[in-house]
Amino acid sequence: MRTTTPSGMSDTAPRTYAHEIHATGLTVRVGRGRVAVDGLDLSLGTGTHGLLGPNGAGKTTLIRALATVLHPTGGDLELFGHSVRDRSHHRELRRRIGYLPQEFGYYKRFTVREFVTYMAWLKELPDRDIPGAVQRAVERVGLADRADDRLKSLSGGMVRRVGIAQAVVNDPAVLLLDEPTVGLDPAQRLQFRALLQELGRESCVVVSTHLVEDVAAACTDVVLFDQGRLVFQGTPDALASAGTPDQPGDSPLERGYSALLSNSDQGKGSW
Template identity: 80%
Template sequence: MTPVTSAAETAPRTYAWEIRADGLKVRVGRSRMAVDGLGLSLGTGAHGLLGPNGAGKTTLIRTLATVLRPTKGELEILGTSVRRTADHRALRRRIGYLPQDFGYYKRFTVREFVEYMAWLKEVPKADIPEAVQRAVERVGLADRADHRMKTLSGGMVRRAGIAQAIVNSPEVLLLDEPTAGLDPAQRLRFRELLHELGRDTCVIVSTHLVEDVAAACSDVLLFADGRLVFQGTPDELAAAGGPEHPGDSPLERGYSALLRDSGRQGGAW
């Protein structure tokens, strides 16, 4: 996989990959290694991160977002080592992050919430109104932009969260369970948005929904017990399983087969 450089960039990149990990370990608590010896290189495109509960997906996403620090190993994001905490502020301006749960002032309107997040990400003041409008439109909330957050449905709140994640036009976009609470029509629109974003952004989507990954991502990562046990295309994931494996689709059967081979039983559905 060759990283694609966005035509919109005015300065050449000096790094080969948007994300590169070598022997990455991240400990959660006093003893549990939630990410254990990860080696990974990711470029531009939409990458789906699958795995059962407790596999380490959220820990990995939080580490990529510079919320957690690596315990051992190396991690570079956009050519910058995350070991240097002094670089985190500048790096976060170039990252978009949607956690599983995010806080907001309930009296904020959608526009005010996304504006506030743009300000925190140090988007230039003159650019904020246009950036906010564009982000709100891309998630289908233009007609709700001046409604208070507390009046929104759960799915709309999630879409507002996606809007804040993309308001700074990030080079790396990290989405942890972004389709939680979305109805089927909203999930289809989200898949289209992922296709658009993946053209010039390194997007990592952590989800339990195998179908969303297959429809929106060209690259699939399967995590189990803190380790990467598979990386390939959706077709390669489907080919890993057979009729003897649990699942309602070839993708789910491939998922089950790979988890069985890794020594992890069960599944994400």
């Protein structure tokens, strides 16, 4: 269930929009002017979208741009019908976004409940709604029995689950997860896939991952990204059908992944 539209957004948000995320010719430069996202055209709506690609493909840069952490250097990016170039809307947009970066900062002396509560406060949830929202988020990631433990006492996988909890505490309309399954054991990954499927029924979920099996199990849509450019967008079945038995990979999906990268000019030398 999504949160109520924040105060102020209802006055400025379009009545309707075709997609929660819409990029047109999106270019993002990082470092010393390196183009990490290169003229991207992409539209994403309700569903769970798996963002695949080799190391250095630009996945993290794209996720950070979608989270309004990085700003476009070319083209345009719209969230909920608003261009992110208009920074006056960033505060309202961020209230509707959940974001888990690859590395997220946290206070080791906070308990799980305290940390997720703090993040809910930063996202400007109404005070009366915060306790219930925190409890739901902690339960969703299977940490209800550890809610009052300090973060410094948790394993790496549990800390990652706390990161997922803070990302979903505001019931975001757009949820951005960068390598969320790092550190999770096989049972936890299965539970996480089920959570992704649940969230994708009402929200636009974008999951950056190296694990093709997670995409196959949880995602309605696959976005294959390499050297800042879109190589493929379609269903997991369509990705699997792009492969042939002679392509490297342990599954049809991995062979389709390999085939599309090898057939793409962008894929050459990217590993």
